[in-house]
Amino acid sequence: MTVERSAFHVDLRGIVDVLSHHLYSSPRVYLRELVQNAVDAITARTAEEPDAPRRVEITPADVSDDGALHITDTGIGLDENGIRTVLATIGGSTKRDDLGFARESFLGQFGIGLLSCFLVSDEIRLLTRAEGRPTLEWNGSADGTYAVRPADRERREVGTEVVLAGRSGDRGLLETEAVLELARQFASHLPVELVVVTTDGPVEVAGQAFPWESDDALADRCEAELGFRPLDSIRLSEPAAGLDGVAWVLPSGGAPRGRHRVYAKRMLVGDSDAGVLPEWAFFVRTVVDTDHLRLTASRESLHEDEVLEETRDRIGAQLRDWLLDLVQRDPERARVFFAEHHLAVKAMALQDDAMLDILVDLFEWETSTGRSTLADVAQVERVLTYVTSVEDFHQVAPIARAQDLTVLNAGYAYDDRILARWLARQPDVEGRHLAPSDLTTEFTELEPQEEDRFAALLDMAHQVLARAGCRPVARGFSPTRLQAVLLSNRAADQQLDRAVVLDRSSGPWAAALATQDRPQDLPTFVLNARNPALRRLVDLGDEDLQRAAVEALYAQALYAGQHPLRPFDSALVARALPNLIDLAINRTAGDPA
Numbered sequence: 387m388t389v390e391r392s393a394f395h396v397d398l399r400g401i402v403d404v405l406s407h408h409l410y411s412s413p414r415v416y417l418r419e420l421v422q423n424a425v426d427a428i429t430a431r432t433a434e435e436p437d438a439p440r441r442v443e444i445t446p447a448d449v450s451d452d453g454a455l456h457i458t459d460t461g462i463g464l465d466e467n468g469i470r471t472v473l474a475t476i477g478g479s480t481k482r483d484d485l486g487f488a489r490e491s492f493l494g495q496f497g498i499g500l501l502s503c504f505l506v507s508d509e510i511r512l513l514t515r516a517e518g519r520p521t522l523e524w525n526g527s528a529d530g531t532y533a534v535r536p537a538d539r540e541r542r543e544v545g546t547e548v549v550l551a552g553r554s555g556d557r558g559l560l561e562t563e564a565v566l567e568l569a570r571q572f573a574s575h576l577p578v579e580l581v582v583v584t585t586d587g588p589v590e591v592a593g594q595a596f597p598w599e600s601d602d603a604l605a606d607r608c609e610a611e612l613g614f615r616p617l618d619s620i621r622l623s624e625p626a627a628g629l630d631g632v633a634w635v636l637p638s639g640g641a642p643r644g645r646h647r648v649y650a651k652r653m654l655v656g657d658s659d660a661g662v663l664p665e666w667a668f669f670v671r672t673v674v675d676t677d678h679l680r681l682t683a684s685r686e687s688l689h690e691d692e693v694l695e696e697t698r699d700r701i702g703a704q705l706r707d708w709l710l711d712l713v714q715r716d717p718e719r720a721r722v723f724f725a726e727h728h729l730a731v732k733a734m735a736l737q738d739d740a741m742l743d744i745l746v747d748l749f750e751w752e753t754s755t756g757r758s759t760l761a762d763v764a765q766v767e768r769v770l771t772y773v774t775s776v777e778d779f780h781q782v783a784p785i786a787r788a789q790d791l792t793v794l795n796a797g798y799a800y801d802d803r804i805l806a807r808w809l810a811r812q813p814d815v816e817g818r819h820l821a822p823s824d825l826t827t828e829f830t831e832l833e834p835q836e837e838d839r840f841a842a843l844l845d846m847a848h849q850v851l852a853r854a855g856c857r858p859v860a861r862g863f864s865p866t867r868l869q870a871v872l873l874s875n876r877a878a879d880q881q882l883d884r885a886v887v888l889d890r891s892s893g894p895w896a897a898a899l900a901t902q903d904r905p906q907d908l909p910t911f912v913l914n915a916r917n918p919a920l921r922r923l924v925d926l927g928d929e930d931l932q933r934a935a936v937e938a939l940y941a942q943a944l945y946a947g948q949h950p951l952r953p954f955d956s957a958l959v960a961r962a963l964p965n966l967i968d969l970a971i972n973r974t975a976g977d978p979a
């Protein structure tokens with residue numbers, strides 16, 4: 387039996403629906419697709435006829451006589467055979483070679499771009515004339531039908547005109563304001579003459595130079611294009627990807643400013659970095675143009691392949707080289723860069739030894755004895771003691787400081803991995819990871835008699851610190867010269883309340899106590915009942931002095947643990963020491979007020 391083969395029927399509405407909802411991010415892309423087809427047609431024509439005009443003209447729907455958008459080009463045009471092969475076939479394109487590979491010189495290749503016009507219009511009319519041929523009209527409808535016939539009027543010039551009638555009540559994207567905005571966004575760097583006809587006359591849109599092609603200073607161009615003054619401008623070039631560009635270093639590491647601009651053959655791809663940058667390079671904003679990197683079918687991003695991966699690595703190397711050079715050339719600016727962008731530098735240092743060396747020499751880490759570079763710490767300490775969480779650092783810093791021990795805070799992103807990498811390369815330095823319990827296990831409960839002795843001071847602390855959101859308690863701990871510490875809730879629970887919690891978890895009151903609200907998130911302010919000065923303060927019973935002292939002790943505990951200050955804390959820290967000094971002077975002068 388012979389099997390009859392049939393052609394697929396295509397539900398064009400279904401395809402347009404897929405395009406609009408799953409391929410393109412917005413119907414706005416219709417204009418980019420039309421301009422891109424016009425430019426490709428001009429490229430094809432000028433390959434054979436170098437002196438042919440290179441002109442595209444767009445007449446928005448609100449300006450034209452017939453209320454439709456017109457886009458006219460001086461490109462190669464299509465003959466009847468061309469129309470029937472490419473415009474009658476979804477996926478048909480003249481921009482692939484005989485083996486089906488995309489031709490380098492064209493922006494298009496997939497044979498679907500024209501369909502994006504159905505996102506804004508139910509009908510596409512195309513009038514086209516190839517060299518030495520009559521003008522033909524192709525009429526495509528969103529219901530999936532099309533017709534080809536000789537045009538009513540002959541085009542004078544070789545080229546193509548596409549006409550979009552739009553949809554009634556929904557022509558906004560075809561009108562002047564949107565057309566100008568879209569043309570400027572996508573096409574301002576295209577190497578053709580592109581004119582938008584407006585009621586005020588023609589507006590020239592394309593032909594603009596990229597920042598690296600113009601005579602303006604790159605920093606000025608950054609301000610004009612992306613809206614910030616960069617810390618530095620880095621020229622990027624990667625011939626294998628036909629890539630040229632500039633990376634502008636953000637002046638601060640805070641909220642992202644400006645967006646990237648990635649162009650392919652001078653047409654805007656999008657405002658993400660499109661995979662051109664390594665993920666650690668979040669300290670730059672780039673404008674790049676690539677000739678060889680492949681686009682995805684939506685043309686809104688670059689195709690992730692080996693060439694893109696290699697390009698990303700090379701661009702990463704260029705950014706690293708810039709920083710290595712900056713350190714030599716302008717150490718002060720390098721320092722500013724480090725202060726703002728240390729996260730990015732740390733991410734780089736994880737992959738790159740030269741960057742790690744720079745980080746070790748320049749980056750100042752938080753330690754219990756002040757800020758210090760790893761290189762400086764290593765000069766005095768053979769054993770590098772560190773903690774791997776910021777919270778742990780707040781717990782151990784005051785105690786370590788009281789014992790003259792330098793503990794490094796490796797609690798921020800990448801820190802522990804960087805330390806491990808660095809230590810692995812330092813035969814003379816040993817790393818010691820410190821758990822808070824290694825330093826702070828000895829908070830002992832007070833005897834009942836001692837508790838009574840401290841009760842009044844604790845009452846005072848409750849009053850003074852009511853708005854500080856902490857729980858004052860008195861315990862005995864070492865070293866005795868440390869007067870008070872502020873422990874976060876987690877550490878406090880682990881170290882102070884274990885006995886209490888155990889008590890509560892058994893016995894007749896256990897169930898009731900288990901449900902009783904405890905101030906779970908409050909840090910604990912622990913006064914050291916063994917400290918001689920505190921014992922005297924308690925015994926003096928001088929309320930004014932106790933109040934001033936409690937504030938100063940709390941301020942000192944905040945500072946020693948390098949806790950972040952909330953508004954209440956800042957106000958308290960600002961007044962605590964002056965109050966104490968006033969009090970001391972008044973007392974010495976014999977004025978008890």
Ligand SMILES: Nc1ncnc2c1ncn2[C@@H]1O[C@H](COP(=O)(O)OP(=O)(O)OP(=O)(O)O)[C@@H](O)[C@H]1O
Binds near residue numbers: 462479498
């Ligand atoms: N302005 C034009 N001048 C000449 N030919 C055109 C024009 N517009 C479209 N064509 C022809 O129609 C074909 C299909 O266009 P379409 O935009 O759908 O796909 P493409 O540009 O080939 O690929 P892509 O989907 O990547 O854009 C093109 O390959 C080209 O041959």
